[in-house]
Amino acid sequence: MSITSTSTGSPMLQSLAEIQEYEKVPLLQRYPWENTYDLIRQAARLYQQDAAIEFLPTAVPDEESVTVSYSQLSEKVHQTANLLHSLGINSTDTVSLLLPNLPETHFALWGGQAAGIASPINPLLEPEHIAEIMNATKAKVLVSLGQDLSEEIWEKVAQVIKQVPTLKALLLISKKPVSTLSIPSGIKVENFVLAIAQQPNDHLISGRSIQGDEIASYFHTGGTTGRPKIARLTHSNIAFVAQLSVDTTSSKGRFATLSGLPLFHIFGTVVAGIGTLLAGRTIVIMTPSGFRSPNVLPNWWHHVARFRVQGFGAVPTILGILMQIPVGDNDISCLTDVGCGASPLPAALKSAFEEKFNVTVSNGYGMTESSCLLARPPTDMQAPEGSVGRRLPYMEMKIAELDGNRLVRTCNTGEVGIVLARGPHIFSGYLSEEDNAKAWVDHSWFNTGDMGYVDGDGNLYLTGRAKDLIIRGGHNIDPALIEEPLSRHPAVAMAVAVGQPDAYAGEVPVAYVTLYPSENPPTEEQLIDYCRTQISERAAIPKRVEIIDEIPLTAVAKVFKPALRNRATEYVIGLALQEKNISAEFSARFDSALGQVAKVRLEKPSAKTVAEEALENIPVALEFD
Template identity: 85%
Template sequence: MSITPNQTSGPMLQSLAEIQAYEKVPLSQRYPWENTFDLIRQAARLYQHDAAIEFLPTAALDEESVTVSFTELSERVHQTANLLHSLDVKSTDTVTLLLPNLPETHFALWGGQAAGIVSPINPLLEPEHIVEIMNATKAKVLVSLGQDLSEEIWEKVVQVIERVPTLETLLLISKKPTNSVPVPADILVHNFGEAIARQPNDHLISGRTIQGDDISSYFHTGGTTGRPKVARLTHSNIAFIAQLNADTTSSKGRFTTLNGLPLFHIFGTVVAGIGSLLAGRTIVIMTPSGFRSPNVLPNWWHHVARYRVKGFATVPTILGVLLQIPVGDNDISCLTDIGCGASILPVGLKAAFEQKFNVTISNGYGMTESSCLLARPPTDMQAPEGSVGRRLPYMEMQIAEVDGNRLIRTCNTGEVGIVLARGPHIFSGYLSEEDNAKAWVDNTWFNTGDMGYLDGDGNLFLTGRAKDLIIRGGHNIDPALIEEPLSRHPAVAMAVAVGQPDAYAGEVPVAYVTLYPSENPPTEEQLIDYCRDQISERAAIPKRIEIIDEFPLTAVAKVFKPALRNRATEYVIGQALADKSIAAKFSAHFDASLGQVAKVQLQQNSSKTAAEEALENLPVALEFD
């Protein structure tokens, strides 16, 4: 069923039976649009001169916004696609976006997909990682910022363009002319805004008919697990999720929503991006740097009241920060519900936030490889406590025991196993065959790498990442066994458990926690005592707990566990050296081949032999400087 401007109610899908009944209408009839270009044009037909995007450059109080209507958005998307076609971009060529959150980022995202394949890259990545992704995707065009708008991004552009041999054109969003930009002679440079303004805004000069199985985008992923992998998403992958989102949330009506999620990430692009646009909602882009901007979170409640925001999308770590920000005299009674994703939402944080602000938080589940979503709670209803809701319509999900790429058996109701999925939104695989080799079970099921179980009505409960298991003397410990009870402690805002290298057990569990402000905060020893009372599995009781001010985060505000593992490694290295009175500087990092690596620089004539003896039993590779 197509979305109409007068639609005010949508399917609730409050049970597995309702999802199954909903699926009796063929997918092609239910969601007729097969590509992102048609979605943008459909939104323009429905909502015309209403505001699609409001851009706040700094998110200062009462700052005047830059407005882009749905019609203007469609016109800029047409023009961007036509410019890229004039630059000889074909449907299989890659257009890399190294951009923060801007209206122009939307133009380039959807216009780029109408001409070729868009590859949005996190501009916070180091140049060598950006080069790695651009070479893997054989980037032909790079869209980025001029030096006048971002010195930091421009420095990376200068380094990158020298090392990507397939690159032909640089399109700069800039307020200055580009004729004096210092680039290699074989690279064409154009001012993005000036160049698209010269293109037709109502048709594709290429005459291209975009097919649903055409690749629309390359998204790099793996932010919490190591080196980036590049996932191939088709037009129909994204179109399915966008239409599903618009249809199943249509009961909420049209409203303005704030977005601080990055547009290089699937959450900000699909559900909080094109899915919101198709539903006729106005997206307020909260500065180029989103949640990292110094004004965004302190002024969040002001802008909720200013724009009468009914709902917004975010991640658990941001909710933890917002919980501590006073509403003041801002009237936020308009706010009714919040969509949360990217990582597991602690039960205590959810309850505290909902009670304090009188809202409902829906914590869904998905990933880049599923075009953002795999499961979600029913519209306007709470999922059972601890659940991320049920599978989406038109997809299959099972919990299974697997051995490598073989499915051994399907797990029983309530039994923990690996979450497997297949459906119209599951990606077309990674660019690297090495990555694909581990991604599929029986060649048809995508292995999410997550562990969980299903209840009798299809509600999914996640219990952790298979690859995050802490292996203590051969005993597998799910971090959730530690994180969940610790998060229930009234003083704990968030808890994360990782494995710390150990000379005897290989790994032992340790936990890092942040606390709510309090006059009488618990000590680390008291938190360990609490764990002894709350954790029945003796091996899972943390060897130590460390209270920290804030967690290391990825650009999409996920906790970056590798940094915590490095911190745990540095702790145990420091203890081992101190026990032998060996003076040294040291740091830890992860290497895909070697695992945890410690780099040690000896001082004060300390003996290398003594240091090696002190560290020899730790399961850590050593590099002496």
């Protein structure tokens, strides 16, 4: 079987009517592949000895890359799957991957899906969170790095393996013989690279025939605090998005693309991962740590020129940093397209980046639960300003007013509501029934938790996260009302608005900003004055603006608002205690049951009564230590 397109070149899909016409071809006729194993094999048949992966260990200029051809990738995927099968992994068993970005990560990811269920885990998580994910998925095998390659990851592995009773084998990528001295009895330890080399490389010894509705991957979501949610993605979920990505970008041809996105995240895995491979493009892995490497962004334009990169994927924060990095004498005229995702792209940053580097920046919309994509701009043209494009073909999208998990009504064109979705790429739910209970509306629609509206031609405009709304005295304030005007200030690099606890209004809006380097930067007072002239909704004018050195980010460079809410809470607690001349240490955190919690340690315990009085009206749960 080979993928055949029913159209010449990329389908343009420039209107909702064209999407509807496109959908008249049955889904399986247009996208016949239903599992990731077949996608890898098809890419190997088509592109054989061409480079699938180029790996730059340090990303210094002109570093010699490690090349993996499409044929070699397919062989390594087969060998990995066969090793896992020999270790007892079947279709419903979990293989956890605690790995940075490496060629071997691709082998383990797709080989793990061919044998069982691959569960990529963020190596930056604390050991207790890693163990929690592995226990939730009942992991039988862990693939990670040996002590010689990463002391930091190895220390986590050493702690985690003692906390996961289902674990039967540990596969380590290592350049030295693997020591078993610190490994609990009952866990088999092998060198991953040496062990897979002993396996057949052209067929699955299991004889498995992978069905589209079988689970391919467990992805953890929910940031780095609180209990992680485990999303179950099927083979057909991922295969659909990969084939759609190829079909709708085929006119762009084959080229190399730089990748700094982590392979434990859905963006790096699906569209920038297997979708890129299926298109016959070369993934240049920019060091194991990706965008966090000190060499990657400073040398980005050098490698764009070196590999003649035509397009790459990133997130808004990375584009903001690249704006400040000189191109120098690098010829980047090859670069035409930049795909941006993971979080909303400020209009000012988009236009500034496009003008400075003469490229087109497209901002799509998706999430782990949608196998990466929910909406995308039309092929080869811009979406209307502020829009993330239209829904994908073969899916349904609805803007709705909800009452809990019940659909009250469908919103009118242009009316803001909650974005709901269903389709062939929507995941099979979370592992936890507690999480599933909150995820579905009328048992079939996935509740994205995002707010937005659609125009008359189906373009989606996101207005914020429902949970990010700032509620000031019962008045709902969308953070975007503050963030967008502040981001347009010429001195502001990034602006984030959150709710600050308030004794009278419940919470009030505050903004945190970072500034571009300048000899005459604005003061916080000047930025508030600027907000008064730019924000028409009086309630949305921030109570204060605080200039900080950097915006807190997650491992995939999304803005981490919980850290800023904690900071705002600590500001209020500190101010209230200072007014009463009470000396104390305090910190804030978010609790899923209690909301914002402030832990207070008084210098003089006898001051507790006065402290309680000072803080009693602030809507924050208090813990005195």
